[in-house]
Every structure is written in C-alpha cells, then in structure tokens.
Amino acid sequence: MPTKTETPEQVKEWLQTALRKIWPLAEGSLSLRKxxxxxxxxxxxxxxxxxxxYALxxxxAGKRFSIYVPGELAPExxxxxxxxxxxxxxxxxxxxxxxxxLKRRATVKSRV
Ligand SMILES: [Zn+2]
Incomplete structure (x- = not known):
C-alpha cells in the first residue's frame, strides 16, 4: 500500500472504492441451532x-437477537x-x- 506518499484525500478515495465492492454485508454469527x-x-x-x-x-441497539435463516440462504x-x-x-x-x-500533511505544512 502506498502509505509513503498518499494524502488524506487519496485515503478517502481508496476506502470509498473498496467499500463499493463490499456487499452483501452483515455482522454477527451464523450457527446451527437444534x-x-x-x-x-x-x-x-x-x-x-x-x-x-440456521440462525443469525x-x-x-444493545440487545441480542437471533433470526431464523432458511438453509438455502445460509451461504449468502x-x-x-x-x-x-x-x-x-x-x-x-x-x-x-x-x-x-494527516501527519505527513502536517509535516509538509510546517516546512512551508
Ligand atoms: Zn420433532
């Protein structure tokens, strides 16, 4: 990764490009329940x-949840x-x- 030269704006561009590819998205754990x-x-x-x-x-909002997941949807x-x-x-x-x-930008500015 080009951390030696990039600006905060370039980090933003890189992250937004990466985020656009991330789908589907979920957080939690998938388990088989009896x-x-x-x-x-x-x-x-x-x-x-x-x-x-399966259940997710x-x-x-601070509370636990579990949602039934039909078997055929479990891979997704x-x-x-x-x-x-x-x-x-x-x-x-x-x-x-x-x-x-940010630090690099601050260093560059202080030199000017
Ligand atoms: Zn039974």
Missing part, C-alpha cells in the same frame, strides 16, 4: 437430533458475515493510512 417441534412421538426430537436450522445471532449470509469481517479490517487499515497521511 430446534424441537410440537409433534408427539417425533423420531427426530426423541433421538436428540431435533430439527436443526448478533446484537442490535455466511458471505455477508465474511464481508463484515473484511469491512472491519478495512476500517483498521483506513485509520492507520489516514493518520499517516
């Missing part, structure tokens, strides 16, 4: 296997979560590059 049904004498429930289904777990949700982690990495990198660029 559900039970209300049927009597259900073999799946009696055997302990139950009726597994996370926090919103997993992709969104992966992108969420990528977004976190991008923000970390952006902070570092932005600060370097």
């Amino acid at each position: 559900g039970s049904c209300i049927r009597k004498n259900c073999k799946a429930c009696e055997s302990g296997i139950g009726h597994p289904s 777990y996370g926090r919103h 949700v997993a992709k969104a979560l992966e992108n969420g982690r990528r977004l976190q990495e991008l923000m970390n990198e952006a902070g570092i590059r932005y600060l370097h660029a």
Whole structure:
C-alpha cells in the first residue's frame, strides 16, 4: 500500500472504492441451532437430533437477537458475515493510512 506518499484525500478515495465492492454485508454469527417441534412421538426430537436450522445471532441497539435463516440462504449470509469481517479490517487499515497521511500533511505544512 502506498502509505509513503498518499494524502488524506487519496485515503478517502481508496476506502470509498473498496467499500463499493463490499456487499452483501452483515455482522454477527451464523450457527446451527437444534430446534424441537410440537409433534408427539417425533423420531427426530426423541433421538436428540431435533430439527436443526440456521440462525443469525448478533446484537442490535444493545440487545441480542437471533433470526431464523432458511438453509438455502445460509451461504449468502455466511458471505455477508465474511464481508463484515473484511469491512472491519478495512476500517483498521483506513485509520492507520489516514493518520499517516494527516501527519505527513502536517509535516509538509510546517516546512512551508
Ligand atoms: Zn420433532
């Protein structure tokens, strides 16, 4: 990464370009939960296997949530979560590059 020469404006351009490619996006965790049904004498429930289904777990406005995820949508949700982690990495990198660029600008100005 060109951290030696870039300006705060260039960091902004780089980040906005990178952000445009990040979709779908989600934060939280995708887990398989073991559900039970209300049927009597259900073999799946009696055997302990139950009726597994995916759920997205996370926090919103300070509260935990879990949302049912149909099995066929699980790969897309997993992709969104992966992108969420990528977004976190991008923000970390952006902070570092932005600060370097700010310091460089301050140094250049003080020389003038
Ligand atoms: Zn059952």
